[in-house]
Amino acid sequence: MQIESPFELVLFGGTGDxxxxxxxxxLYLLHRDGRLPDGRVVCISRREMESVAFIDWVLAALKTHxxxxxxxxxxxxxxxxxxxxxxxxxxxxxxxxxLAAALSSDDVNRVFYLATGSNLFLPVCRGLSTxxxxxxxxxxxxxxxxxxxxxxxxxxxxxxxxxFSESQIYRIDHYLGKETVQNLLVLRFANSLFESQWxxxxxxxxxxxxxxxxxxxxxxxxxxxxxxxxDMFQNxxxxxxxIVAMEPPARLETDAVRDEKVKVLRxxxxxxxxxxxxHVVRGQYDAGVSQGKPVPxxxxxxxxxxxxxxxxxxxxxxxxxxxxxxxxxxxLRTGKRLSERVTEIVVSFKExxxxxxxxxxxxxxxxxLVFRLQPDDGVRLMLCEKRVGPGMSVRPMNLSxxxxxxxxxxxxxxxxxxxxxxxxxxxxxxxxxxxxxxAWRWVDPIIQxxxxxxxxxxxYTAGTWGPAASTLLxxxxxxxxxxxx
Ligand code: BG6
Numbered sequence: 024m025q026i027e028s029p030f031e032l033v034l035f036g037g038t039g040d041x042x043x044x045x046x047x048x049x050l051y052l053l054h055r056d057g058r059l060p061d062g063r064v065v066c067i068s069r070r071e072m073e074s075v076a077f078i079d080w081v082l083a084a085l086k087t088h089x090x091x092x093x094x095x096x097x098x099x100x101x102x103x104x105x106x107x108x109x110x111x112x113x114x115x116x117x118x119x120x121x122l123a124a125a126l127s128s129d130d131v132n133r134v135f136y137l138a139t140g141s142n143l144f145l146p147v148c149r150g151l152s153t154x155x156x157x158x159x160x161x162x163x164x165x166x167x168x169x170x171x172x173x174x175x176x177x178x179x180x181x182x183x184x185x186x187f188s189e190s191q192i193y194r195i196d197h198y199l200g201k202e203t204v205q206n207l208l209v210l211r212f213a214n215s216l217f218e219s220q221w222x223x224x225x226x227x228x229x230x231x232x233x234x235x236x237x238x239x240x241x242x243x244x245x246x247x248x249x250x251x252x253x254d255m256f257q258n259x260x261x262x263x264x265x266i267v268a269m270e271p272p273a274r275l276e277t278d279a280v281r282d283e284k285v286k287v288l289r290x291x292x293x294x295x296x297x298x299x300x301x302h303v304v305r306g307q308y309d310a311g312v313s314q315g316k317p318v319p320x321x322x323x324x325x326x327x328x329x330x331x332x333x334x335x336x337x338x339x340x341x342x343x344x345x346x347x348x349x350x351x352x353x354x355l356r357t358g359k360r361l362s363e364r365v366t367e368i369v370v371s372f373k374e375x376x377x378x379x380x381x382x383x384x385x386x387x388x389x390x391x392l393v394f395r396l397q398p399d400d401g402v403r404l405m406l407c408e409k410r411v412g413p414g415m416s417v418r419p420m421n422l423s424x425x426x427x428x429x430x431x432x433x434x435x436x437x438x439x440x441x442x443x444x445x446x447x448x449x450x451x452x453x454x455x456x457x458x459x460x461x462a463w464r465w466v467d468p469i470i471q472x473x474x475x476x477x478x479x480x481x482x483y484t485a486g487t488w489g490p491a492a493s494t495l496l497x498x499x500x501x502x503x504x505x506x507x508x
Pocket of ligand 1: 197235254
């Protein structure tokens with residue numbers, strides 16, 4: 024697959040945090056690998072900035088966020104020549120003429136990337152349309168979270184749909200761009216070994232963890248409005264769940280894949296009423312020690328309200344009501360200021376029915392298949408082997424299925440993959456409107472309930488694995504999170 028040239032990528036929020044940390048570094052790396060053909064990257068900024076200052080700013084961003092071994096002067100010069108800055112106020116329709124002047128008058132391969140709050144999606148689409156910038160080959164990429172509940176997401180979808188058809192809309196969830204997530208699809212659907220075991224007959228439970236060691240950092244203005252449920256659970260965690268639990272699509276085609284994912288979301292057992300207390304844990308970090316340093320409680324972070332009830336941690340027991348997964352709990356959790364940064368999917372197989380070996384604990388020795396997404400990526404299978412020496416004692420053994428040190432190629436960043444796909448008009452790893460709606464439909468009652476009770480989430484010490492209730496969530500089913508087992 025190749026990007027059609029000349030391309031035009033217009034980044035709204037072009038000098039914002041996401042551009043600085045992820046989008047511009049990803050574009051630079053694509054350019055470095057020779058995968059970005061002739062074209063332009065137009066960054067939109069509300070604040071006035073001279074072109075020279077902008078180019079310096081991009082270079083500083085790359086020096087911070089791209090490994091120094093990939094920064095080469097000649098490559099940078101080529102990349103810099105593709106960059107352009109346009110200063111405009113996205114809310115002001117008159118400002119879009121400046122953007123029109125910077126773009127070609129032809130109907131080229133053009134992607135508008137909206138790395139802004141979803142409240143700006145409508146004004147931006149309207150401004151682009153009035154200025155005649157939306158061509159038949161234009162696409163729009165929407166950053167998450169889209170809306171704050173089902174109703175607002177529907178309203179945003181409808182307004183964007185006035186300007187772009189569904190096939191032109193790319194809702195990004197950068198977790199789908201991570202290499203291990205795609206590898207999970209390959210491992211599941213290119214091997215018969217796993218697929219034959221991938222159901223309630225053989226699997227006891229599945230854990231999906233996205234743990235971060237960082238706190239809210241400088242993003243309180245955003246985070247106070249969303250919390251962990253809207254920031255991570257409604258999108259990243261549920262998308263990972265879909266990839267793990269979906270049926271094999273008939274073909275690797277955009278809608279064939281998305282059809283299967285949406286079926287998983289439709290089959291999620293609703294968690295409503297009293298079940299919310301039993302199945303969902305909501306936490307907020309307190310003071311503690313993170314990576315060896317004392318850190319303040321969430322409520323004392325800059326710009327956080329001192330009585331904030333925003334959750335920084337969510338764990339939930341999720342069930343899928345279908346033949347494949349009936350009776351298999353999926354334990355999902357995410358949080359900030361947790362013990363370490365790790366994203367993992369742990370598939371725990373059923374324990375053996377009877378042990379013939381001394382000292383083999385049936386449950387702790389159950390096989391596990393672990394997909395690690397970060398900080399390093401890889402897949403490992405936990406089996407049992409004989410302990411060397413006399414007797415027949417059994418011990419756990421980790422079989423690495425793709426040792427990172429055997430790999431010669433650089434693992435691309437999620438945003439590299441997704442920006443490339445959007446520029447190539449491949450929407451397979453993007454979220455369709457019905458998936459977004461189903462995800463909101465499922466989380467809405469939980470968020471509504473939290474709003475009604477208006478209580479502080481359960482505090483947990485920064486640098487730990489979250490509130491005690493999270494441990495109890497599994498303990499009540501006789502299970503343990505992977506770090507305790
Ligand atoms: C973003 C969230 O979508 O994902 C952030 O808004 C979070 O709060 C980030 O820190 C985590 O992404 P990654 O790729 O670093 O795990």
